[in-house]
Amino acid sequence: MATGDIAQLTEALSKTHVGDVELSYKGRGLKLDNADSVKQMVQEIEQFQGLQSLRLEGNTLGVEAAQVIAKALEAKSELQQCHWSDMFTGRLRTEIPPALKSLGNALMMSGARLTQLDLSDNAFGPDGVKGIETLLKSSACYTLLELRLNNCGMGIGGGTVLASALTECHKQSSASGSPLRLKVFIAGRNRLENDGATALAQAFKLLGSLEEVHMPQNGINHPGITALASAMQHNPNLHILNLNDNTFTKRGSIAMAEAIKHLQYLKVINFGDCLVRSEGAIAIAGALKEGLPLLRELNLSFGEICEVAALVVAKAVQGKAGLEKLDLNGNCLGEEGCETLREAMESMNIGDMLCSLSDDEGEPDDDEDSDDDDDEEEKNEDGVEKENGVNGTQDVIEGKEELQCSSELMSFLSSPSAENLLSLGAKRIQLIEQQVDVSDVNKVSEVFLKISSVYEDEPEVKQAVFESTDALMKKAFSKSHSQSYSFICSLMVNLGLLKSEDKKIKKVSVLPGHLLALEHAAAQEFFPVDQACVLEEFVSRNGKILESCSTARDALKSTLAKRTTA
Incomplete structure (x- = not known):
């Protein structure tokens, strides 16, 4: 070992903080190639009694x-925390x-029971995940509480291997x-995509x-987001959910x-930066109204959300006593929309919670085509397209009389x-109540519009x-x-009041x-x-979109105003 290297290591060791339970070589920039280069480090490790935390990042x-350190x-056996991020810089x-x-292998042999494993910023790819696969399945990780694998380039393959290892660990530890009882999972910037996210x-x-899930910037689209949404429901103690810079679109947002x-x-x-869009933002607003009593921060920035949808979100967070931050920057509000949003939040005494709107994209172009790929036709179990939001009569109708009525409907x-x-x-x-599938909001909207389209003043x-x-x-x-x-979003899309990402929906x-059927319903208690x-x-x-029906529009506006101010 060169004299200069020994001097560098000696100086680093002299600065190493050795607490009651932790030995740290963090950020020393040491190039550790062979046994000689880690001789003194190994001595430190061997002599440290009750070592619980080792920092090599x-x-x-x-x-x-690595082999020599492993031997030490x-x-x-008392080691619990391995802070090993960014420790392979320049390595093949x-x-x-x-x-x-x-x-x-050393951790498994020692009988250690880990609580934290951090291998972030190592860019080891799918093969690197295979390098820790056996460890993750072993008893050394039965007690793992935090797993940090941020920016490791795992890819779909690595994500799948990781998911399998965690599943096996849970199976064996349960036995x-x-x-x-993993609490913190961090795996941002790993190119997991839909298949990797679905496996996880x-x-x-x-x-x-x-309790914490951080998976930003992974190229996940609505199939993977939908799978993650389902999984989150099975983790009721979740505190933090960070999926920044993936692609939700309408389906993922609703899920x-x-x-x-x-x-x-x-x-x-x-x-943030997840393309939740206006329809998705309104769906999320619905969830805010229904739950999330402890919400502190909500980031829906850079999501192509229009002014009115942003206002709906703002009103939905009004009752959140612990709210500290609402980020709607980088959306499509326009200059007037930004000011309207600020004024609305000020009037609700939550203006100080609104983040900067300095990067607003301006009002969207109404003629701009959506590039969404979520608009596949809905099909029933036999692969046949549903028609008009009404279930096939052969599936739900028995008897000639009811069959005739169904045919008339x-x-x-x-x-x-x-x-x-x-x-x-x-x-x-x-017939309407029995045969219209209300779980499909788009089909319900179609049926509503067809029924109301035949309105006449005749009693x-x-x-x-x-x-x-x-x-x-x-x-x-x-x-x-x-x-x-x-459902309300779907109606507004069909009436041309809200732009949809679904190209197949025609206004x-x-x-x-x-409008008169809406006005009549809005006056009822069930609305x-x-x-x-x-x-x-x-x-x-x-209002301009509805100018051709100005009398009905004004009646609807009046009734809605009464309901919302009552």
């Missing part, structure tokens, strides 16, 4: 040096797995009577113990909204007219329309808050009956005040 470790760790990727295997979601669902409403201990949500939806609606007779409401038709649409909406609003918000020509507030925001700010 900020150095560079070769295979031979074989006797350290082929060097990292054997180095990790040596260290892992031993003390199941793995299955492991998370099994664990059920997570996540449905999940987070169940997480009553959630304090920090970071969905199908006939009406295929060719809406006042005559066809009245011809349904006394069973009209029952019998008017009554038939209002009774039918009221029954439909009453059932739709009987579902969860987030489902109700999604209808707004008719007075559409939630929250949804009246959302609808009022959009109707009041998109």
Whole structure:
């Protein structure tokens, strides 16, 4: 070993902080290639009694040096924390797995029970995950509370191996009577994508113990986000959820909204730069209304959210006593929209919680095409496209009389007219309630618009329309808050009040009956005040779109104002 290297190591060791339980070589910039280069370090480790924490981050470790250090760790049964981030700088990727295997084997041989393992910023790729796979499955990790693998380049393959290892660890630890209770999982910047995220979601669902999940910048789209959303519901003690810089779009946002409403201990949500868009933001607002009593921070920045949707979010957080930060920067509010949002939050006495809006993208171009890829046609279990939001009659109808009535309902939806609606007779409401799948908000909206489109001032038709649409909406609003918000969003998209990311949805020509049926329903007790507030925001700010039905529009605005100020 060169004299200069010995002097460097000696100086580093003299600065090493040795506390009661920790030995640290953090940030020394040591180049540890062979046995000679770690001779004094190994001596320090061997002589340290009761070693619980070892910090090696900020150095560079070769295979031979790792093997020698590992030998010293074989006797350290009390070791709990391995802070080993950024310790392979300049090393070939082929060097990292054997180095990790040596260290892992030593930990297993020692009988150590780890609580923290940090291997972040090592860029070891899928092969590096294989280097710690055996360790993660072993009894050394049955007690693991924190696993930090940020910026390791795991990729889909590494994410899948990691998920399998965590699953096996949970299985084996459960069999031993003390199941793995991992609390903190950090794996940002790993290119996990949908398959890696989905595999990990299955492991998370099994664990059920997570309190912090950080998976930003992983190239995850709505299938992976949906899988993670499902998994989060099985981790009721979750405090922090950071999925920044992935791609939710509408489907992922709605799935996540449905999940987070169940997480009553959630304090920090970071969905910034995730393309939640306006429909997704409103769905998340619904979840805020329904749950999340301890929320402190909400980040929905850079999500292509319009002004009115941002206002809906702001109103949804109004009752959160612990709220400290709402980030809506970088969206599509426009200069006037930014000012309106500030004023609205000031009027609710939460203006100081709003982050800067300095990077606002301006109002969106109405003619801009969406590049979303989430618009596949919904299909039933047999792969056949559903039609008009009505279940196939053969699946739910028995008997000739009911089959005939169902055929008439199908006939009406295929060719809406006042005559066809009245011809349904006394069973009209029952058929609508039984056969319209209210879990599909887009189909419910279509049925609502078709029924209300045949509105006439003639009393019998008017009554038939209002009774039918009221029954439909009453059932739709009987579902969860987030489902109700999604239904209102779908209606607004169809009426042209809200831009959708789904290219296949075509705006209808707004008719007075559409607005009058909404006005009649909004006056009823079953119509939630929250949804009246959302609808009022959009109707009041998109009056020009409804100019062709100005009388009906004004009646709707008046009724909504009464509901929201009552």
